[in-house]
Amino acid sequence: MKRIVPLVLTALLLAALPPSPTFARTFSVSVSQFVEHPALDAVLAGFQDALKEQGVDVEYSVHNAQANMGTANQIAQTIAGERPDLVLAIATPSAQTCAQIIKKAPHMADVPLIFAAVTDPQGSGLVPDLETPGANITGVSDLTPVDKHLGLMLEIQPDLKTLGVVYNSGEANSKTLVRLLREACKAKGVALEEATASKTGDVYQSTKSLAGRADAVYVPTDNTVVSALESMVKVCQQYQMPLYAADVGSVPRGAVAALGFDYYLHGKQAGDMAQRILVGGAKPATTPVEFQDGLTLHLNLPAAKAQGVALPDDLKAKADKIIR
Structure with a gap:
């Protein structure tokens, strides 16, 4: 009996332990x-x-x-x-x-x-x-709500007549977004000027081609273009064209504003x-x-000043993040 009791106690203790996770393996x-x-x-x-x-x-x-x-x-x-x-x-x-x-x-x-x-x-x-x-x-x-993005741009620039967009026409996602942007611009009476860049090295010249043709520039969630965002910022500062982005990660890099995920x-x-x-x-x-649900508004005040646009106070009041 003395030998049996410890075994029984051990069994009871093991039974009381929480079960091991079924995914106790390395994937x-x-x-x-x-x-x-x-x-x-x-x-x-x-x-x-x-x-x-x-x-x-x-x-x-x-x-x-x-x-x-x-x-x-x-x-x-x-x-x-x-x-x-x-x-x-x-x-x-x-x-x-x-x-x-x-x-x-x-x-x-x-x-x-x-x-x-x-x-x-x-x-x-x-x-x-x-x-x-x-x-x-x-x-x-x-999938980003480009209609809301255009609404944000018009809130900042009510007199926006022509919007420029730079994208890689070889990316399926970008073609979809630009198609949606065309529809949104048409509904709001805004002309759209398009410039394409097949590689990151083309982004600077593509953005520069919009100078004198666009009042502002928009960059969708295009992997090629976002990778070269700093070159767009230089052009937009030089020609006083506010740069707007679809992703909030581009705001600290020099975009004026983004309403994104x-x-x-x-x-x-x-x-x-x-x-x-x-x-x-x-x-x-x-x-x-x-x-993904839930959009956040990010603003970059120094970028706005450098690119020649003033951000409304009521917009700043509802921003989730402001770079000062």
Whole structure:
């Protein structure tokens, strides 16, 4: 009996302990990020923090294409060779290349692909339906409300007649946003002047081509253009054209104002989705594409002064963040 009692006590103590988490394993996540800039960097940080906060142990293999489509394709092939538990593709070009490679690699057929910072998942060919994406692809879209962005510009510049926009016509997300911008401008009676840049080195000249043709310049969530934002700021200061951005991360870099998403929270939303798939057993095919809610207004007072525009006091009063 003396030998049995300790065994019984041990069994009772073990039974009283909380159960071990079912995800007590290390997952591998391969990341394809199209370019390095604050918004996309914030997406990755938010994604990683979301999984860490939920106790999911992850080993990451992070790849950055530096805005080069050829490199993005090579990265997708490398990821196929890594055979991860999950793929995170940040920005539309990276999501498209990863999706194409995964479809061609039989051993990747069951590997979930989560995209983030993708404007138009359907238009870019990633998913056929937002509610039931099908296959192994789903994610979080950053479709921006360009009509509200135009409203903000008109609040700052009521006499705005012509708006300039710089974008990469090779990015599917940018083409969607500019199409929406055309519609918004037409509805408000604002003329739109377009300038394209196929690589970051073209952004300076494309912005300069708008001088004398536009009263202000808008940069959408275009990965190529946002990467070269500082060159746009120089032009806009020189020619006194206020520069407005779609993402708040561009405001401390010299944009006058932005009404946009917090891309760190965007990444956390994608991380929560990854947790449900990796740990909870959710299937990408039946996990609806999500959209981020909640816009924040950021203003840059020194940039406004340098670019020749005054920000209304009532706008400053409702701003979430002001750079002074």
